[in-house]
Amino acid sequence: MKVLIAVKRVVDYNVKVRVKPDHTGVDLVNVKMSINPFDEIAVEESVRLLESGQAKELIVVSIGPLQAQETLRSALALGVDRGILVQTDETVEPLHVAKILKVLVEREKPDLILLGKQAIDDDCNQTGQMLGALLGWPQGTFISKLVLQNSEAIVTREVDGGHETLKISLPAVITTDLRLNVPRYPKLPNIMKAKQKPLEILSLETLGIVLSSHHKILKVAEPQTRKAGIKVKDVADLVHHLHEEARII
Amino acid sequence: MTVLIVGEHDNTILTPSSLHMISAAQKLGGDIDLLIAGEGCLQVAQKACKIEGLRKVLLLDKPELGHHGAEAMGEAVVQIGKSYDYIMAPATTFGKNFLPRVAALLDVAQISDVIGIESKDTFVRPIYAGNAIVTLQSNDALKVMTVRPTAFSAVSVGSGTATLENVSASFTARSSVFVDRSAVKSGRPELTAARVVVSGGRGFQNAEKFKMIEVLADQLDAAIGASRAAVDAGYVSNDYQVGQTGKIVAPELYIAIGISGAIQHLAGMKDSKVIVAINKDPDAPIFQIADYSLVGDLFDIVPQLIQSLQDLKT
Numbered sequence: 001m002k003v004l005i006a007v008k009r010v011v012d013y014n015v016k017v018r019v020k021p022d023h024t025g026v027d028l029v030n031v032k033m034s035i036n037p038f039d040e041i042a043v044e045e046s047v048r049l050l051e052s053g054q055a056k057e058l059i060v061v062s063i064g065p066l067q068a069q070e071t072l073r074s075a076l077a078l079g080v081d082r083g084i085l086v087q088t089d090e091t092v093e094p095l096h097v098a099k100i101l102k103v104l105v106e107r108e109k110p111d112l113i114l115l116g117k118q119a120i121d122d123d124c125n126q127t128g129q130m131l132g133a134l135l136g137w138p139q140g141t142f143i144s145k146l147v148l149q150n151s152e153a154i155v156t157r158e159v160d161g162g163h164e165t166l167k168i169s170l171p172a173v174i175t176t177d178l179r180l181n182v183p184r185y186p187k188l189p190n191i192m193k194a195k196q197k198p199l200e201i202l203s204l205e206t207l208g209i210v211l212s213s214h215h216k217i218l219k220v221a222e223p224q225t226r227k228a229g230i231k232v233k234d235v236a237d238l239v240h241h242l243h244e245e246a247r248i249i
Numbered sequence: 250m251t252v253l254i255v256g257e258h259d260n261t262i263l264t265p266s267s268l269h270m271i272s273a274a275q276k277l278g279g280d281i282d283l284l285i286a287g288e289g290c291l292q293v294a295q296k297a298c299k300i301e302g303l304r305k306v307l308l309l310d311k312p313e314l315g316h317h318g319a320e321a322m323g324e325a326v327v328q329i330g331k332s333y334d335y336i337m338a339p340a341t342t343f344g345k346n347f348l349p350r351v352a353a354l355l356d357v358a359q360i361s362d363v364i365g366i367e368s369k370d371t372f373v374r375p376i377y378a379g380n381a382i383v384t385l386q387s388n389d390a391l392k393v394m395t396v397r398p399t400a401f402s403a404v405s406v407g408s409g410t411a412t413l414e415n416v417s418a419s420f421t422a423r424s425s426v427f428v429d430r431s432a433v434k435s436g437r438p439e440l441t442a443a444r445v446v447v448s449g450g451r452g453f454q455n456a457e458k459f460k461m462i463e464v465l466a467d468q469l470d471a472a473i474g475a476s477r478a479a480v481d482a483g484y485v486s487n488d489y490q491v492g493q494t495g496k497i498v499a500p501e502l503y504i505a506i507g508i509s510g511a512i513q514h515l516a517g518m519k520d521s522k523v524i525v526a527i528n529k530d531p532d533a534p535i536f537q538i539a540d541y542s543l544v545g546d547l548f549d550i551v552p553q554l555i556q557s558l559q560d561l562k563t
Contacts, residue, residue: 016512017377026381094349095358123376123493124361129319129349138425139319141346144487154428159342160441160496161488165428166318172425178477178494179487214358218371219384226519229540235553238525238543243561246523246540248502249445249469 001148001170003046004110005060005080006101007039009071010121023219035071038116041176044183045146046114047079054148057081059108063100065089069199076194077186083199086207094122096211098130103207105135110171112153117142117175128175138168144179250279250369253307253330255322255338255348256297260290260315263297265442266339268403270396271302275404276366277335280304283411286325288315294413302404303411313420316427317343323350325418331355333391340395340497341441348395357389364400378493378516399441399499399520433488435473440489443472445502448491448518449484450476452507452528452547459484461551462506468558474498474518476508492517507547510535527551 011017012032020027035043049055060075062068063086072083086100105113118125132139140146144163145156148170157164158177168174186194204211232238242249252274256267267283274281281302285294286309294308307329313321326347330336336351338344340362352359364382365373371386372394440446447466453459459479466473474491475484491498493516503521508514510526510533518524519538526539529546536542543550 011377013513017380019381026377093358095353095356098353120493121377123378124359125345126349126352126359126361129323129346130353130359132319133323133350133353136422138423139346139350140425141319142342157342158487159430162430162432162486164316164430166425167428168425169423179481214389215360215385215387217383217385220376221382221384223375223379223382223519226524226538226540229524229536229538229542231542231544234545235543235550235557238541239554239557239561241541242502242523242525246502248523249558249561 001055001112002057002059002108002110003049003055004105004108004113005039005042005046005058005075006097006113006115006127007043007060007062007071007075008036008116008119009033009062009064009068010036010119013037013120019220019222023221025217025220033067035074036116036119038118038176038178040183041178041180042114042116043075043078043080044181045176048181049148050079059084059110061086061101061104063088063092063097072199073194074186076197076199077191078184079190082197085199085201086204087201088204090211092211093214094124094126095130095214097127098134100204100207100209101131102134103209112170113173115173115175117177128173132173135173137172139173139175140166140168141175142177143174144177146174146180250277251333252277252279252281252335252337253333254281254283255326255336255344256283256285257339257341257343258285258287258290258293260287260293263293264339265403266341266398267297268300268406269398269401270337270339271300271404273363273366273396273401274335274337275302277369279334282307284309284326284329286314286322287317288312298411298413299409300404300406300411301409303409306411306413307416308413309416309418311418313424317347318424318427319347319350320422320424321420322347323354324420324422326351327354328418329416331391336391336393337396340397344395348393352393355391355393357391357393358387360385360387360392360394363394363396378512379519380512397497399497433486437466438470438472440472440474441496441498443498443500445469445471446474446491446498446500446521447471447504447506448474448476448508449479449506450508451478451482453479453484456484465551465555468555476511476514505535505539506551508535509533510538
């Protein structure tokens with residue numbers, strides 16, 4: 001079985017982003033970038049499928065600037081076989097990404113596509129579902145457990161109020177939740193080996209894709225800051241404040 | 250101007266999210282219809298006719314939609330929604346699951362987790378775990394969006410006079426098959442709709458001690474929340490999780506106990522009206538956004554707080 005994994009290069013999750021003074025976006029100059037944490041989980045899950053003999057080939061794809069090669073190399077260091085970068089400096093929206101991935105899916109013909117459930121920069125939570133729709137494939141989103149058997153995927157989904165189990169016939173699109181697994185760290189020899197693995201760089205032109213933007217960003221602002229609170233000395237003081245002043249209890 | 254809201258329900262009860270989305274839709278003006286899609290959900294639709302602000306309730310009763318599978322929901326909402334100007338669903342796991350499929354099938358973008366509506370084409374949403382707020386102008390003719398229910402007030406139920414209309418849809422996509430669902434039962438208010446939320450973190454040390462929070466929540470008629478650390482450590486199940494990867498809440502009172510206040514947790518609760526933080530680390534980031542900060546050992550403080558609340562009642 002062939003597995004395609006889509007990864008995104010994003011601001012590292014530990015970084016506290018700053019909005020640019022001119023409100024055109026957030027400041028990404030000299031900010032640490034990493035693989036999107038949900039995508040890292042998708043990579044880990046695919047590597048586990050490879051190790052258990054259920055997957056035969058893993059292909060990792062990223063769409064973005066030339067620096068996204070690093071993100072792909074980090075996936076290759078974890079055990080993925082080869083990488084594809086669709087290079088573009090344009091801003092890509094989830095629908096664009098889904099359309100680009102669809103073209104790659106038609107080229108590579110994977111049996112399973114793994115993506116993170118959302119990117120921690122745009123927080124959209126759309127791409128996997130959109131790709132499923134464009135391909136006419138079933139989906140399993142926000143999954144915390146994946147079992148493959150008889151060309152079917154049995155997935156446990158994290159839903160409001162509990163869990164849900166679905167049986168999905170392959171090929172299918174699956175998006176990962178944080179609880180699916182704990183990604184491993186790459187070992188130095190594997191990082192060295194990853195440099196030799198094939199990494200193909202494609203352009204939107206060679207894939208015959210033209211993107212048109214669906215919306216315009218008018219302003220990016222800091223969220224409203226909360227006014228500084230007060231320190232209370234003990235429980236009696238706290239209850240006094242909540243009861244007498246805030247009148248909330 | 251017409252708006253279609255896809256209502257979240259379990260074929261028996263409509264969640265309050267629709268009431269919040271209606272007031273969001275009212276900011277756009279025009280007629281608002283509510284779609285109740287499911288299996289055996291006639292009663293849900295009948296009750297929904299009493300909600301104020303609605304023109305029509307559309308009932309789509311099909312076995313394919315019994316468990317709201319994304320493939321069937323996506324196709325159904327496209328067929329019913331394509332004649333509208335806006336399609337809205339709540340930014341819950343229900344809406345997030347199928348609405349991007351609807352957008353892709355209609356070849357439009359989806360605007361996720363809308364927290365503000367500035368005009369007919371201009372919307373506000375959080376990015377970077379709520380650390381930045383983006384205002385964007387959509388140029389799609391049909392606008393598809395998930396709406397954060399806690400960002401809008403709820404309309405009332407009772408004197409509405411919406412008409413009930415049966416609608417139909419056909420299905421062609423390959424679908425997943427529903428196996429089962431495990432729900433967490435509790436007699437408490439629903440986390441995202443509660444007036445008071447009491448939330449615990451890793452400071453509780455184990456699942457047994459975490460139960461302390463239930464006694465406190467009982468005193469306040471509060472819902473229980475948890476940080477991701479508490480969930481990962483196995484103190485409570487993940488549907489209690491508040492944060493970027495869990496639930497977004499905005500209650501009147503949020504009490505964070507033994508929670509340091511990581512960015513991902515703050516993203517889920519920083520719009521609460523009053524925030525109380527109890528933590529033994531005076532440098533915990535949670536204190537930077539708390540209205541009332543109490544530094545100390547939660548194992549001393551929580552029992553005292555429970556006692557004080559009991560005294561207050563008598």
